[in-house]
Amino acid sequence: SQELEQSPQSLIVQEGKNLTINCTSSKTLYGLYWYKQKYGEGLIFLMMLQKGGEEKSHEKITAKLDEKKQQSSLHITASQPSHAGIYLCGADMDSGGSNYKLTFGKGTLLTVNP
Amino acid sequence: NAGVTQTPKFRILKIGQSMTLQCTQDMNHNYMYWYRQDPGMGLKLIYYSVGAGITDKGEVPNGYNVSRSTTEDFPLRLELAAPSQTSVYFCASNRPAYEQYFGPGTRLTVT
Numbered sequence: 161s162q163e164l165e166q167s168p169q170s171l172i173v174q175e176g177k178n179l180t181i182n183c184t185s186s187k188t189l190y191g192l193y194w195y196k197q198k199y200g201e202g203l204i205f206l207m208m209l210q211k212g213g214e215e216k217s218h219e220k221i222t223a224k225l226d227e228k229k230q231q232s233s234l235h236i237t238a239s240q241p242s243h244a245g246i247y248l249c250g251a252d253m254d255s256g257g258s259n260y261k262l263t264f265g266k267g268t269l270l271t272v273n274p
Numbered sequence: 275n276a277g278v279t280q281t282p283k284f285r286i287l288k289i290g291q292s293m294t295l296q297c298t299q300d301m302n303h304n305y306m307y308w309y310r311q312d313p314g315m316g317l318k319l320i321y322y323s324v325g326a327g328i329t330d331k332g333e334v335p336n337g338y339n340v341s342r343s344t345t346e347d348f349p350l351r352l353e354l355a356a357p358s359q360t361s362v363y364f365c366a367s368n369r370p371a372y373e374q375y376f377g378p379g380t381r382l383t384v385t
Contacts, residue, residue, distance in 0.1 A: 200379075202278075202376040202378045204376075205373045208373050248316060261319065261332070262319070262374065263319075264309075264316040264317040266314060267314075267316055
């Protein structure tokens with residue numbers, strides 16, 4: 161079974177709409193990382209969360225890690241075509257915060273229609 | 275800084291051939307990784323290294339080998355290529371407790 165579940169698998173939104181992507185773990189997370197990937201390219205780091213209840217924002221993207229450190233959400237406000245791509249969550253579940261063994265979710269494919 | 279660089283970008287192999295995927299980072303990171311990404315499957319860890327001379331298996335190591343003779347380089351060797359190794363391969367590196375930086379990937383097809 162997948163240790164890190166992402167939902168939804170894919171999402172199509174109209175430009176200007178808000179959206180949320182979730183990442184859920186069956187284990188306590190020592191660190192949670194959000195990445196964005198455009199088709200055929202490498203992963204671009206977005207945000208890192210380590211403390212329960214932590215919330216970080218960058219431009220129109222906000223990520224939160226719940227108090228129990230088993231779920232994270234990525235929220236995009238007023239989506240734009242430039243937000244389109246695959247969003248991946250990666251979690252440190254085994255290396256105690258050293259972050260040398262990340263487990264990744266399967267990704268969420270986001271399409272933003274103009 | 276160039277960051278993490280990978281060569282080649284694309285490669286087609288015949289079944290049974292061997293090849294080495296090159297990965298170099300210029301950020302003096304101790305930790306380096308090889309992942310493979312299959313469509314709709316996220317990233318799977320193949321091998322990782324926490325420093326020169328130290329390597330360890332990840333989730334899917336069968337059919338691959340690695341070495342880490344320097345801090346900068348972490349090549350991935352495929353012996354006797356099989357169609358199941360058709361994938362996109364990513365190299366990454368980081369400092370402990372910090373985010374991983376990814377290379378642009380190598381797209382490998384085995385036919």
